[in-house]
Amino acid sequence: MDGISLLTITVLAVFVGFEVVSKVSSTLHTPLMSGANAIHGIILVGAIIVAGQATHPWVLAVALLAVVLATANLVGGFVVTDRMLEMFRGRTGKEGKPAPPGQDRAPTDASAREGGGSSR
Amino acid sequence: MTLLDPTVTALLYLAAAVFFILALKGLNSPRTARRGNLIGAFGALVAVVTVFFSVRLDNIPWIVGAIAVGSGVAAPVARRVKMTQMPQLVALFNGVGGGAAALVALLELPHADDGWLRLAVVFTLLVGAVSFAGSAITFAKLQELMTTRPVVFPGLPAVMGAVLLAAVGAAVAVILGGSLAFALVLLLLGLLAGVLLVLPVGGADVPIVISLLNAFTGLAVAASGLVLGNVLLVVAGTLVGASGTILTRAMAAAMGRSVTGILFGAFKGNSTAGSTAVSDRPVRSSSAEDVAVLLGYAQRVIIVPGYGLAVAQGQHTAAELAQALEARGIRVDFAIHPVAGRMPGHMNVLLAEANVPYESLKEMGEINSEFRTADVALVVGANDVVNPAAKTSAGSPIYGMPILEVADARQVVFLKRSMRPGFAGIENDLMYEPQTTLLFGDAKDSLTKVLGAVKAL
Missing domain, CATH: 3.40.50.1220 (TPP-binding domain)
Incomplete structure (x- = not known):
């Protein structure tokens, strides 16, 4: 892809980023940070490409280190964000196990929560 | 193995980028937040699977093994960490992401055959290294492996200035000549700069530094996307850069302080070290x-x-x-x-x-x-x-x-x-x-x- 197209995409992404993130309720700022953290773990894609094209053992070793680090970032980030957001649904499960939501209280909670979350 | 058509690859990456945007958008409301995060994780999965089928890759068993190691280490930690330790964990994951970006840029340097690409390499190297080292110090402070008080020594501003000047010199050398040796020097200088940046920050201000470093890692990933010509990395990194910037500013505003004041306050001697002064006016204490x-x-x-x-x-x-x-x-x-x-x-x-x-x-x-x-x-x-x-x-x-x-x-x-x-x-x-x-x-x-x-x- 040529430089100008990449630059165009970058600039547009800046605006999308500011637009989307500035609407996040301050109540969810910690999950936002860890979620954004998980997203930059996508550097894994770059690490895989570099590792897959490595011919020298040293290059491969460094690239594999990058793969390990990026995977830790990506997987850990999404897992821990999920755990946090699960708690915001008001259930008692603490270990991130996907238990079925409590149908009796979920709808009322959800509407009340939306009221609280969007007021900023 | 037949590879995916480049158009199909581009479309899959586009889909992954959209999933990431939806993940952040989901955080508008706690009701949609968890689903959003799962959409984001799905986007990451799509992207990682796509890369295996879109580029001719050697060493696949090694790569898969490294992914298994990374997941095997991170997932249990992420599942078990206490919620009070969340800032440390975020700092840790942030740091390894920045480190990965710096390593990718270092290895891509020999393939960067024009000055602009090498500029992106240099940026990723430096910012990724600052983020890695800064996050490591932040982690150590939050985990109380070291003092949470600002660490300052005489001449710190001069040392920081010298490091940055040397980094600019090394960066110019890399951009002009593509020298791997200077790139390694730049990496080391970046690590040093990251340490020096966070050491003088007091315990109470560390959260702001985390979000700032989060933005840094995002920008490093975006720049590495420019190096590799990968749109997904550019978009994802930019999104994170934007979110980190907004959070940093929101945090600083909520503390009534400026970001530069927090980072450089200790240099000027007005850090948040706290005081132990106690007044002797009467108070009403109770049972x-x-x-x-x-x-x-x-x-x-x-x-x-x-x-x-x-x-x-x-x-x-x-x-x-x-x-x-x-x-x-x-x-x-x-x-x-x-x-x-x-x-x-x-x-x-x-x-x-x-x-x-x-x-x-x-x-x-x-x-x-x-x-x-x-x-x-x-x-x-x-x-x-x-x-x-x-x-x-x-x-x-x-x-x-x-x-x-x-x-x-x-x-x-x-x-x-x-x-x-x-x-x-x-x-x-x-x-x-x-x-x-x-x-x-x-x-x-x-x-x-x-x-x-x-x-x-």
Whole structure:
């Protein structure tokens, strides 16, 4: 892809980023940070490409280190964000196990929560 | 193995980028947040699978093994970490991401055959290395592996200046000649700069540094996307850069300080080291039983949880107290200052973990007008965020910081460890007001005693 197209995409992404993130309720700022953290773990894609094209053992070793680090970032980030957001649904499960939501209280909670979350 | 058509690859990456945007958009509301995060994770999966089928890759068994190692280490940690340790974990994951970006850029240098590409390589190397080393120091401070106080030594600004100057020199050498040796030097200088950047930052300001480093890693990933010509990395990195920037600014505004003031404050000698000055004006201190009576016969109570509550790990007890009061027909809300806890929004997570219903967690803007209808404002382990000096005394270091208006409540109860001022190192006149009662002790112990007394009413 040529430089100008990449630059165009970058600039547009800046605006999308500011637009989307500035609407996040301050109540969810910690999950936002860890979620954004998980997203930059996508550097894994770059690490895989570099590792897959490595011919020298040293290059491969460094690239594999990058793969390990990026995977830790990506997987850990999404897992821990999920755990946090699960708690915001008001259930008692603490270990991130996907238990079925409590149908009796979920709808009322959800509407009340939306009221609280969007007021900023 | 036949590879995917480049158009199909581009479309799959586009889909992954859209999933990431939806993941962030989901955080608009707690109702959609968890689904959004899962969409984001799915996007990451799509992208990682796509890369295996779009580029001719050697060493696949090694790569798959490395992915297994990374997941095997990170997933259990992410599942088991305590919510109070969330800032450390975020710092850790942030650092490894920045490190990975720097390594990718280093290895791509030999393939970067024009000056612009090498500029992107240099940027990724430097910012990724700063992020890695800075996050490592942040982690050490939060985990209390090292002192949480600002670390300063004479000549620190000069050393930092010299490091940055040397980095610029090395960067120019890499851009012009593509020298791998200078790239390694740049990597080391970046690591050094990251350490020097975070060392002088005091414990209370560390959360802001985390979000700043988060933005840094995002920018490093975006730049690595330019190096590899990969649109997904560019978009994802830019999104993170934007979110980190917004959070950093929001945090700094909530503390009434500027980002540069936090980063370079210690250089100038006005860091948030805190003070131990104690005034000898009289205060009204009281017993847990008296506080319980005050709470138990109120109609409306607003609890203001602060850093001290998180440190004492008293959030579960605070939640139980709220439940006990609600059982008596009292309306209880939690008023949450944006900087309560150890990272932005941390207190909300801690209270959500303690099963406080989401609708009881009120943001500052929402609750401030309601203090005047409250019978009791119960301030647990917070000080600066309720200090009226932020509004009234123009000379105060926290002047201009938005505060929770607890002074409007009919009665104010402080649960405090001692009369020591908060991080800003200034006195809180509210504590000497006639409507204020103090209960001294560890936040969790005090809450436990008050809870027992409320149940006995």
